[in-house]
Amino acid sequence: MSDKERDEVRQRRHKPVELDDIDRKILRELAKDASQSYAELSQSVHLSTAAVHDRVKRLKRDEVITGTVARLDGCKLGRTLLTFVLVDTSSYAATRELLAFNVRPDVEEIHSVAGDSSVMIKVRANDTESLEAFLMEVQRLEGVRSVRSYIALSTFLERGPIPD
Amino acid sequence: MSDKERDEVRQRRHKPVELDDIDRKILRELAKDASQSYAELSQSVHLSTAAVHDRVKRLKRDEVITGTVARLDGCKLGRTLLTFVLVDTSSYAATRELLAFNVRPDVEEIHSVAGDSSVMIKVRANDTESLEAFLMEVQRLEGVRSVRSYIALSTFLERGPIPD
DNA sequence: ACTGAAAGTTACTAAGG
C-alpha cells in the first residue's frame, strides 16, 4: 500500500471534514428540521439558494450528512419502556451473538463498550413483558456473565450528533 | 373536566395511535429514508400518491411522525468518543442540575433512570480531553455520588424508534 | 465560491367516482 493510499484510507476513517461556520449552521438547521426548503435555509445563512444547494450536496457527498430520516414517537408506536441494557460477556464470541439482536424492531442501538468485553443495548420495548422476554433471551446466551438494566423514567433530551 | 375531555387528554398522553400494516410500512420507510418522494413511497405500499399523502399528513398530525431530521456522522464532525455516563445522585436537586447539560452540543441524550435517582447521559465528545472536562464538571456538582462511564468502542446499530 | 434566473420535479389540493 502506498503512502497516498494509506492516507486516503486514514482520511476516510478518521479525519473530520473541514467545515466553516456556514456549514455548521446549515448542519445544525438540518439536524433540527430537514423538511425546510433551500429558500428558508438560505435566509438563515444569508446565501443564495444555489449556494446552499451546493454546500448541502457537498456535505452529503462527504457523508457528513448520512441521510434524512423521520423521527417517530416511541409512545405513539406503543413502545413505552425505554431501557439501557449492559451485558457483560466472558468471550468475544458471546459479544458477536448479541449483534444478531439488530433484527429486532425494539432494539435501537448496539455498542461494544470498553471493559470486560461488554455490550450496551438500547431497547424500546412495548411493555414490561416484552422487556422481560428480551432480557431472558440475552441471559440465555452462552458466555453471558451478567445483565444490568437501566430503565428510563423520563427522557429530557434525545437527538443525534450536531456540530459545535 | 368532562369524561370526554379527560379521555382526550389521556389519549394524547398515553394511548398509542391505531396503525394498520400500510401505516407501519410507510413509517418504516420514512424512518429509513425520509427524502424519498410520495411517488416512490406509493410504489412501496401499492397505493396512489394521494392516498399516501393523506396518510403521512395524518401521521404527522397525530404526532406519530414528530419531525424530519438529517442524520450526521459524529466522526466527520470531529466527535470520535461516544460515551454513556451513568450518574448517581443523592437528591433530586442534583438530578435537576444535570438537566442543564442539554445546552452542550456534545450531549445527545439525558434520561432519568430507575434506582438510586440516577441519570443516564449519552455524550459524543471530540476527544479524551473534552470527555474528561465533561466528567469533571459532573463530578463537581453538589449531590453527585458516583459517575460511571461506558466508552463505546464500536457502534453496530444506531437508529430511532420503528414500528413492529 | 456565489448569484440570478431558467428549467424540470414534486407537493399539495380539489373534484368526481
Next chain:
DNA sequence: CCTTAGTAACTTTCAGT
C-alpha cells in the same frame, strides 16, 4: 381509497460574475 388535473412551491442546473 382511486384517478385526474392543476397550481404553487420546490429542486436542480447553468451561464455569468
